Amino acid sequence: MLFKDILIEMQEQDISISEPQGFQAYAKTNNVSANTAASISIDSFKKLPKVLKQSNVMVLRLGSRPKDNQTYFSLVKTINVQDFFFDDESLFGKLKPELFLPNVSIRSLYAFQLLPKVTETSVVNLAIASGLMAEALNLEDDKTIVVPATGQSTFTFNFKPLANENIVLQHINGQVEIDAVFVAKRDGKEHLFVVEAKHGDKFDSLAKHKLLYPSLSLLQKIPSSMPIVPVYLRSMKTDKGINFFVAECSRIVNQQDELYSLDMLRPCKVQALHLANY
Incomplete structure (x- = not known):
């Protein structure tokens, strides 16, 4: 399941914001087939993946990095994820x-x-x-x-x-x-x-x-x-x-x-x- 391992890591380390990382490399490492825009370019609450809604977590697109054409992202956990909408x-x-x-x-x-x-x-x-x-x-x-x-x-x-x-x-x-x-x-x-x-x-x-x-x-x-x-x-x-x-x-x-x-x-x-x- 997309983002599941990051959510587990955030819970184990008791952190609210995950380290930014490239989405394409993340998907490949975790053997996940997912569209980049649909996964991390969320423009409405109904498009937020169910697993993130249930965890009160938002995904944010963070551009690229020097010499790396991937699109970076980070997960952010809050008390109520609807605060981001x-x-x-x-x-x-x-x-x-x-x-x-x-x-x-x-x-x-x-x-x-x-x-x-x-x-x-x-x-x-x-x-x-x-x-x-x-x-x-x-x-x-x-x-x-x-x-x-x-x-x-x-x-x-x-x-x-x-x-x-x-x-x-x-x-x-x-x-x-x-x-x-x-x-x-x-x-x-x-x-x-x-x-x-x-x-x-x-x-x-x-x-x-x-x-x-x-x-x-x-x-x-x-x-x-x-x-x-x-x-x-x-x-x-x-x-x-x-x-x-x-x-x-x-x-x-x-x-x-x-x-x-x-x-x-x-x-x-x-x-x-x-x-x-x-």
């Missing part, structure tokens, strides 16, 4: 989406009405172009439409999987996808908003590293005076339009020797808005 039902289940009326021209949003299928990228762009995102995040009024950047690349950064542990993990030259990032002013100060978006027809969950990794990837590239605001956007298509559920997390700031942990990434504000006829 945003649970939609807990966050948004009691919210009733309020109708949002765009204050931009019909012309600027017309193209979105022509799309036969909504994608996560188009949903983010629609939320921003319509002014819905600005409403949810209390951004200062700006007559120009913000154009978000998106993409993927390899990044290196350090983080703590658990706030109460002194162990630091290194994510080295690992691929990180960024759904959307944009700059906007709030309370008279420029902020960098990093958005992780998920679209579907029902609530699900999101692994917190899917939002923390992009934030830490960009943190080292911006001025220390500019905070990062991680934002989880869950959208759901309805018969009358699209419901947008927005969870804003506490700011991340570039302070010397400051290390952020996955289990401390928590929403500080949630809101639900409905955009009709899309």
